[in-house]
Amino acid sequence: MIGTLAAVLTTAAWLPQLLRAWRERSAGDLSWLYLGTMTAGLASWLVYGTSRHDAALLGANAVSLVLVLALSAVKVVTDRRRT
Amino acid sequence: MIGTLAAVLTTAAWLPQLLRAWRERSAGDLSWLYLGTMTAGLASWLVYGTSRHDAALLGANAVSLVLVLALSAVKVVTDRRRT
Numbered sequence: 001m002i003g004t005l006a007a008v009l010t011t012a013a014w015l016p017q018l019l020r021a022w023r024e025r026s027a028g029d030l031s032w033l034y035l036g037t038m039t040a041g042l043a044s045w046l047v048y049g050t051s052r053h054d055a056a057l058l059g060a061n062a063v064s065l066v067l068v069l070a071l072s073a074v075k076v077v078t079d080r081r082r083t
Numbered sequence: 084m085i086g087t088l089a090a091v092l093t094t095a096a097w098l099p100q101l102l103r104a105w106r107e108r109s110a111g112d113l114s115w116l117y118l119g120t121m122t123a124g125l126a127s128w129l130v131y132g133t134s135r136h137d138a139a140l141l142g143a144n145a146v147s148l149v150l151v152l153a154l155s156a157v158k159v160v161t162d163r164r165r166t
Contacts, residue, residue, distance in 0.1 A: 003131040009124030016116035029112035033099035041092030048086040 007060040014067035018074065027075035035072045042068060090143040097150035101157065110158035118155045125151060 021027040042065040049057035104110040125148040132140035 002127055002134065006124050006127030006131050009120055009127055011124075013117050013120035013124055016120065017114045020114040020117070021112065024112065026112050029104065029107065029109050031100045031103040034096050034103070037092055037096035037099065041089050041094075041096055044085055044089030044092055048089050051085065 004056065007056055011060045011064045011067075014064055014071065018067055018071045021071055021074045021078070025078045025081065027071065027078050030071070030075055032075075035068060035075065038068055039065065039072070087139065090139055094143045094147045094150075097147055097154065101150055101154045104154055104157045104161070108161045108164070110154065110161050113154070113158055115158075118151060118158065121151055122148065122155070 021030070042061050045061040046058060046065065049055075049061060104113070125144050128140060128144040129148065132138075132144060
């Protein structure tokens, strides 16, 4: 129960960050090393969830990974526009 | 093994983001709703890790929580300076 709440919160958190970056057309304060390491980490969680047949782990990290990749895409586009 | 790697990566990712915000004195692109939801989520993972007596879960999320709180503190200070 608290584990499910935790998974939902740490996954849902990416949504307002993605929306903010999109609305403001600005993600310059985000570190590429942060987004890259987080992407590698979430991908590892996915592999781990698959090997453990853990649907909750799989689902939460799949959604997080999609949101982080979308955030990275917004950063690519908006960083380019500013230079 | 892959689970440990995943935990290390998603925890370590916060470090470059914290360092960048500190060095640039800028965290305006970070959403409060993101940092707040992430803090609540990591705190929930801590409670879950405690109830499960899972040292890896506890350690990874305790470090992440400290880094996110430090990042939030940098944001409070640098956002104020800009207005």
